[in-house]
Amino acid sequence: MAPVRIATRRSALARWQASLVGERLGRYELVEVHTAGDRDQASSLAEIGGQGVFVKEVQAAVVRGEADIAVHSAKDLPTAAGPLLLAAVLERADARDAIVGARLEELAIGARVGTSAPRRAAQLRLLRPDLEVVSIRGNIATRLGRVGELDAIVMAVAALERLGLEEPPWWPLPEEVLCPQAGQGAIAVECAPDADGLIERLRSLDDDRSRREIEAERAVLAAFGTGCALPLGARAHADGSSLRLRAVAVDPDGTRQLEVEREGVDPATLGATVAEVLRRLGADALVGARP
Numbered sequence: 001m002a003p004v005r006i007a008t009r010r011s012a013l014a015r016w017q018a019s020l021v022g023e024r025l026g027r028y029e030l031v032e033v034h035t036a037g038d039r040d041q042a043s044s045l046a047e048i049g050g051q052g053v054f055v056k057e058v059q060a061a062v063v064r065g066e067a068d069i070a071v072h073s074a075k076d077l078p079t080a081a082g083p084l085l086l087a088a089v090l091e092r093a094d095a096r097d098a099i100v101g102a103r104l105e106e107l108a109i110g111a112r113v114g115t116s117a118p119r120r121a122a123q124l125r126l127l128r129p130d131l132e133v134v135s136i137r138g139n140i141a142t143r144l145g146r147v148g149e150l151d152a153i154v155m156a157v158a159a160l161e162r163l164g165l166e167e168p169p170w171w172p173l174p175e176e177v178l179c180p181q182a183g184q185g186a187i188a189v190e191c192a193p194d195a196d197g198l199i200e201r202l203r204s205l206d207d208d209r210s211r212r213e214i215e216a217e218r219a220v221l222a223a224f225g226t227g228c229a230l231p232l233g234a235r236a237h238a239d240g241s242s243l244r245l246r247a248v249a250v251d252p253d254g255t256r257q258l259e260v261e262r263e264g265v266d267p268a269t270l271g272a273t274v275a276e277v278l279r280r281l282g283a284d285a286l287v288g289a290r291p
């Protein structure tokens with residue numbers, strides 16, 4: 001059988017994730033796509049094109065027939081339907097965020113903590129109003145390189161684990177302390193909607209429990225029409241046929257947080273319900289309010 005051509009971003013994390021999928025499939029080759037988000041490190045993601053900036057160019061390689069499948073971090077995948085079919089969600093890794101460089105409790109008053117995600121920044125400000133939250137961007141290595149100049153940074157546990165990074169030291173933050181982004185820790189595999197045969201091969205990589213969790217989480221985001229640009233977190237836990245979903249919406253200033261937790265069976269319905277409750281509590285005004 002011909003090797004499966006896998007479209008991926010060029011970052012070390014993206015290539016690691018694409019290779020994991022490739023190894024599960026047998027023979028594969030990586031088709032590396034240099035995305036605008038990777039090229040332009042100076043601008044904020046909102047300036048470059050916001051949610052989906054990393055994903056669209058990778059998808060386009062499959063649409064053009066240069067690759068057979070696209071592999072993404074599930075949390076980078078826009079909630080609006082794209083050109084491809086989400087054929088598999090791999091068994092999820094640790095969904096939590098980590099603090100790198102120093103434990104949260106160890107940080108002195110006024111310590112400088114780096115993150116680029118509004119969700120992380122807002123939750124950090126809420127937890128520790130004394131901290132100075134500094135905006136950082138770039139690939140994992142670039143961000144880790146800021147530790148020292150900054151007292152700590154926050155990034156996904158999954159990224160640190162996949163790249164085998166133990167230095168600088170890091171500690172996972174409990175989900176109740178920092179609610180993860182919808183889809184965090186999960187890898188999504190897409191192909192053309194008419195790729196018969198390939199769809200079945202990809203389905204064999206799908207982990208039903210992880211898929212249901214991220215479906216519920218993404219349904220919360222979808223209801224707000226948003227992605228990583230707004231301070232919203234969502235984390236579901238599947239247990240047998242039931243799901244427990246918790247979502248938080250934080251004012252970007254970190255002065256107020258709304259929190260909802262519900263159980264359900266159907267992921268999409270549960271996500272929509274949680275979003276509706278958040279909304280009734282005033283989440284639109286909260287997350288939309290730019291400082």
Ligand SMILES: NCc1[nH]cc(CCC(=O)O)c1CC(=O)O
Nearest residue numbers: 073076155156158159184185186
């Ligand atoms: N937006 C960048 C991004 N997309 C996915 C991950 C981590 C891996 C994952 O969550 O699966 C990261 C880095 C980070 O959040 O620190």
